[in-house]
Amino acid sequence: MDGPLTGTQARRTAARFLAEHCPWADKDAVLLVVSELVTNAARHTGALARLRLRLDAAELAVCVEDADPRAPVPRPPDMGGGGGFGWHMVERLAERLAVLEAPGGKSIEAAWAAPVAPSPA
Numbered sequence: 238m239d240g241p242l243t244g245t246q247a248r249r250t251a252a253r254f255l256a257e258h259c260p261w262a263d264k265d266a267v268l269l270v271v272s273e274l275v276t277n278a279a280r281h282t283g284a285l286a287r288l289r290l291r292l293d294a295a296e297l298a299v300c301v302e303d304a305d306p307r308a309p310v311p312r313p314p315d316m317g318g319g320g321g322f323g324w325h326m327v328e329r330l331a332e333r334l335a336v337l338e339a340p341g342g343k344s345i346e347a348a349w350a351a352p353v354a355p356s357p358a
Contacts, residue, residue, distance in 0.1 A: 247275040247288050251299065254290045259297050261352050266330040267299065270347045273323040274301035277309065282342075289344075296333070296348045304342040 251271045255262050271288065278286035282305035289300040311328075314321040328334055331347035338344075 244272050244275045244279075247271050247286075247301075250288060251290060254292075258292050259351075262297055262349060267297070267349070270327050270330050271299055271301070273327050274299070274345055274347070277323050278303035278305075281305075281309070282307075292351070294351060296350050298346055298348040300344050300346045302339050302342060302344045306338065306343050308336040308343065309345070 248268050248271055251268055252264065255264050255267060259267075275286045275288065278301055282303045287302040289298075289302070291298040291300065309324050311324045312321040314325065327347060332350055333346075333348040335346045336343055337346060
């Protein structure tokens with residue numbers, strides 16, 4: 238999906254993609270990561286995000302791009318309602334996480350390994 242999007246749009250798009258192409262994926266984990274990355278892009282960068290979903294033989298990848306080149310900075314969770322939980326959740330839920338330079342900003346890529354097909358005996 239290209240263009241600006243809301244967290245709700247991102248979750249719906251990702252849910253459709255998972256249902257059609259990745260029934261093996263942990264839907265709850267992937268949708269939470271999508272939601273956090275899109276929400277964090279809006280909240281912390283003031284920039285509109287772009288969501289890209291990719292599946293190949295090795296992995297499912299979720300990429301969220303925004304116009305701020307700065308990498309996310311983890312902060313201590315604030316039990317009083319001030320946030321600080323999202324990036325830590327993303328780090329724990331994704332099997333692989335990378336912050337990459339992108340034209341005009343950055344791309345955050347979270348990925349999960351695709352199941353390995355059993356070898357013929």
